[in-house]
């Protein structure tokens with residue numbers, strides 16, 4: 223499945239609380255979410271604890287929100303240049319001024 227924002231492949235899991243959580247499709251030992259596939263083929267995720275550490279059949283993943291780069295810039299539209307501090311963005315100012323009554 224794809225992330226609706228960045229279109230990367232993600233794994234949709236169900237947390238123990240019954241919520242949907244997207245994690246990166248590749249396991250990551252740095253991740254904080256243990257993921258396993260239960261008997262009905264559902265990917266289940268949970269937060270490992272001292273009492274219940276990561277099990278043999280579980281893999282650590284990172285939640286996708288932690289790595290999601292966000293929406294991709296659209297093709298053909300240049301990314302606006304970053305203005306140095308103290309420099310007014312005149313185009314934004316003009317847009318604002320035009321909107322005034």
Ligand SMILES: [Zn+2]
Pocket residue numbers: 225226227228229230286289290291292
């Ligand atoms: Zn994403």
